[in-house]
Amino acid sequence: MKKSNILQNHPFAKYLRQDRMPHIWCEGCGNGILLNSFINALDELSIDLDKVVVVSGIGCIGRAAGYVNVDSFHTTHGRAIAFATGVKLANPELKVVVISGDGDLFAIGGNHFIHAARRNVDIKVICANNFTYGMTGGQYGPTTPLESWTTTTPYGSIEHPFNLVHLAAASGAIYVARWTALQVRRLKNSIKKSLQKEGFSFIEVISPCPTIYDRYNKLGTATDVMRLFKQISQVQHGYDPSKAVITKNQIMVGEFMDIEKPSYGRLLREMTIRVQEKLKGEESK
Amino acid sequence: MEKNRAVLQGTHFLSGDLACAEGALAAGCEFFGGYPITPATEIAERMASRLPEIGGVYLQMEDEIASLAAVIGASYAGKKAMTATSGPGFSLMQENIGLAIMTETPLVIVNIMRGGPSTGQPTMPSQQDVMQARWGSHGDYEIIALAPSSVQEMFDLTIESFNLAETYRVPVMLLADATIGHMWERVKIPPKEEIHLSWRKKPEVAPDKYKPFKPDENLVPPMACFGEGYRFHATGLTHNEEGAPATVSSEVQDRLVRRLCNKIRRNTKKIMKIEEIMLDDAEIVVLAYGITSRAALSAVRMVRKEGIKAGLLRLVTIWPFPEELVAQIAKKSRAIVVPEMNCGQLVREVERAAKTTPVLLLSKLGEEPHRPSEISSALRKAIK
Numbered sequence: 238m239k240k241s242n243i244l245q246n247h248p249f250a251k252y253l254r255q256d257r258m259p260h261i262w263c264e265g266c267g268n269g270i271l272l273n274s275f276i277n278a279l280d281e282l283s284i285d286l287d288k289v290v291v292v293s294g295i296g297c298i299g300r301a302a303g304y305v306n307v308d309s310f311h312t313t314h315g316r317a318i319a320f321a322t323g324v325k326l327a328n329p330e331l332k333v334v335v336i337s338g339d340g341d342l343f344a345i346g347g348n349h350f351i352h353a354a355r356r357n358v359d360i361k362v363i364c365a366n367n368f369t370y371g372m373t374g375g376q377y378g379p380t381t382p383l384e385s386w387t388t389t390t391p392y393g394s395i396e397h398p399f400n401l402v403h404l405a406a407a408s409g410a411i412y413v414a415r416w417t418a419l420q421v422r423r424l425k426n427s428i429k430k431s432l433q434k435e436g437f438s439f440i441e442v443i444s445p446c447p448t449i450y451d452r453y454n455k456l457g458t459a460t461d462v463m464r465l466f467k468q469i470s471q472v473q474h475g476y477d478p479s480k481a482v483i484t485k486n487q488i489m490v491g492e493f494m495d496i497e498k499p500s501y502g503r504l505l506r507e508m509t510i511r512v513q514e515k516l517k518g519e520e521s522k
Numbered sequence: 523m524e525k526n527r528a529v530l531q532g533t534h535f536l537s538g539d540l541a542c543a544e545g546a547l548a549a550g551c552e553f554f555g556g557y558p559i560t561p562a563t564e565i566a567e568r569m570a571s572r573l574p575e576i577g578g579v580y581l582q583m584e585d586e587i588a589s590l591a592a593v594i595g596a597s598y599a600g601k602k603a604m605t606a607t608s609g610p611g612f613s614l615m616q617e618n619i620g621l622a623i624m625t626e627t628p629l630v631i632v633n634i635m636r637g638g639p640s641t642g643q644p645t646m647p648s649q650q651d652v653m654q655a656r657w658g659s660h661g662d663y664e665i666i667a668l669a670p671s672s673v674q675e676m677f678d679l680t681i682e683s684f685n686l687a688e689t690y691r692v693p694v695m696l697l698a699d700a701t702i703g704h705m706w707e708r709v710k711i712p713p714k715e716e717i718h719l720s721w722r723k724k725p726e727v728a729p730d731k732y733k734p735f736k737p738d739e740n741l742v743p744p745m746a747c748f749g750e751g752y753r754f755h756a757t758g759l760t761h762n763e764e765g766a767p768a769t770v771s772s773e774v775q776d777r778l779v780r781r782l783c784n785k786i787r788r789n790t791k792k793i794m795k796i797e798e799i800m801l802d803d804a805e806i807v808v809l810a811y812g813i814t815s816r817a818a819l820s821a822v823r824m825v826r827k828e829g830i831k832a833g834l835l836r837l838v839t840i841w842p843f844p845e846e847l848v849a850q851i852a853k854k855s856r857a858i859v860v861p862e863m864n865c866g867q868l869v870r871e872v873e874r875a876a877k878t879t880p881v882l883l884l885s886k887l888g889e890e891p892h893r894p895s896e897i898s899s900a901l902r903k904a905i906k
Contacts, residue, residue: 254755254766256764256766257766286753287749287750287751287753288749290599290748290749292595300767302755302757303755303757303766303767306753307753308748308749308752308753308754308755309754309755309756310595310598310625310755310756310757311755311756311757311758311759311767312591312594312621312758313591313617313618313620313621313758316587316588316591316617316618316621319583319587319588319589319591319592319595320591320592320594320595321595322581322583322588322592322595323553323555323581323591323592323593323594323595323596323597323599323603324595324596324598324599324748325595325599326553326579326581326592326596327552327553327579327595327596327597327599327600327601327603328599328600328601328748328749330749331599331748331749348584348585348588349584349588349591352583352584352588505579508574509574509577512574512575513574513575513577516527516575
């Protein structure tokens with residue numbers, strides 16, 4: 238079958254910009270699984286696609302914004318969350334989703350992440366964590382495990398990595414979950430849940446990188462890495478995110494945080510109403 | 523009758539920073555994203571107080587990088603949006619100034635210039651960011667920058683900045699300085715219906731026919747906003763008219779970058795605002811902008827009384843630089859004196875345009891803008 242026929246007949250055809258295919262991602266990469274789960278979530282919720290905005294930063298997963306057939310924006314490196322904050326507050330009708338990577342969101346963009354979580358801006362952040370900078374060929378980043386081999390840690394990494402779910406929860410996110418690229422149904426359900434909540438949500442997706450990180454660290458093929466995810470993932474909802482540290486032998490997955498708290502947008506609207514009512518009162522005196 | 527809260531009416535005694543905020547509101551600005559910084563903080567404070575009154579959004583971000591990113595987002599979500607800063611914050615904004623240029627985002631950046639480099643002199647005026655405004659972000663581009671010289675102009679030119687931003691889909695810079703930002707003067711606000719406002723051109727085609735970066739005859743693409751059903755993509759990568767990345771095509775790079783430059787270059791005459799004072803018979807000319815032009819005008823009047831035929835060319839628009847006009851004036855003049863509150867920035871452009879006509883820089887740094895007497899002595903020396 239020709240490429241155009243495959244695309245047109247795909248059940249998700251309407252969700253993708255067909256002229257942007259094929260995508261740039263490697264075989265076995267988790268990014269496609271993440272995007273597929275996101276589209277499944279949109280599909281099951283029957284969300285009005287005219288009111289969805291996908292924002293991404295720089296890196297392999299950064300191209301996701303260009304592939305989905307909704308309003309989308311590909312920002313400068315690290316700034317997806319800051320841009321998304323402006324979008325959401327300027328037009329609260331929109332569902333604003335940030336899809337980006339561990340380096341983009343937590344190294345160069347780390348400051349924006351913690352502050353958006355603190356403000357509880359109603360945006361959904363989905364992070365593909367492959368433990369490396371894939372687009373530039375595999376340098377170490379803020380999530381690279383200690384002792385890992387990357388092109389800039391030729392003697393093994395000597396930096397302690399972030400525990401992203403702990404960081405998100407401590408910064409103020411109302412919904413925090415982690416899944417590997419293996420648990421697609423649960424990942425999709427988490428995305429659905431976050432889209433229905435009002436506030437800052439964070440979902441970490443542990444993603445295979447068979448071309449670069451997994452190969453450098455002798456973790457085997459993409460299927461080997463999926464097998465590893467199966468062996469070492471442990472589902473435990475409500476687990477203390479501060480203890481959910483990723484090790485060689487264990488990846489804690491699940492929903493770690495699911496609370497309610499007034500979003501920034503809600504507080505802003507309430508304040509605006511108060512200010513305007515007071516003004517009206519003064520004017521009618 | 524419902525009071526129009528966005529546009530103050532009548533005559534007010536305001537500082538430059540406050541007049542700027544009121545100008546923005548009169549221009550239809552509904553979103554301010556910023557970070558406190560001397561000497562621009564009063565703009566943020568006024569916006570924080572005024573925007574909720576009109577249902578707008580004041581957003582204080584974690585730094586100036588985030589501020590401008592949020593402003594770009596708000597503009598794409600359909601709002602007229604702005605930020606205000608000074609040198610150190612302006613430096614942090616350079617990355618997203620490039621993004622705003624590449625994604626053709628209408629917005630306004632106010633820079634109340636203070637002494638630099640680095641933290642420099644936070645409460646002291648300067649004109650040291652003139653070249654940073656022009657060249658601060660990487661890559662090739664053109665920019666529009668306006669230089670107000672009074673509190674009234676802080677109001678008027680803030681509106682003009684929004685109009686230019688919306689017309690050309692560009693970030694527009696209002697380059698004032700600490701003196702004007704903190705100075706208090708009378709501001710006359712015209713009736714709302716007399717204030718001319720421009721709004722971005724909207725697409726006239728159906729969403730499936732819409733190409734987000736296909737320019738009109740003015741080289742400016744009509745702009746859909748998020749949530750309007752056009753479902754378009756914008757990126758900081760080099761992109762074609764559909765908005766699709768084209769990272770290895772020389773042709774797309776050439777066409778896009780030249781258009782981004784040409785939409786300003788080809789419209790320079792329409793954009794340009796200058797004031798020509800006593801230039802008809804002038805043998806010697808002061809070229810000045812911003813606060814410096816006020817002392818320059820006094821100096822020209824002083825030496826005229828002594829029989830020296832001096833004139834003033836005041837640039838309200840400093841970028842794009844009115845090269846042709848300066849060249850014409852230079853041809854008729856014996857010399858051009860350029861007072862600047864820096865070590866010589868715009869003077870380089872003047873020298874380039876003036877060719878063989880001598881150009882004399884009158885450079886001043888620190889607390890005090892040029893005195894009229896400093897400029898008049900320079901004129902007397904130059905005419906000898």
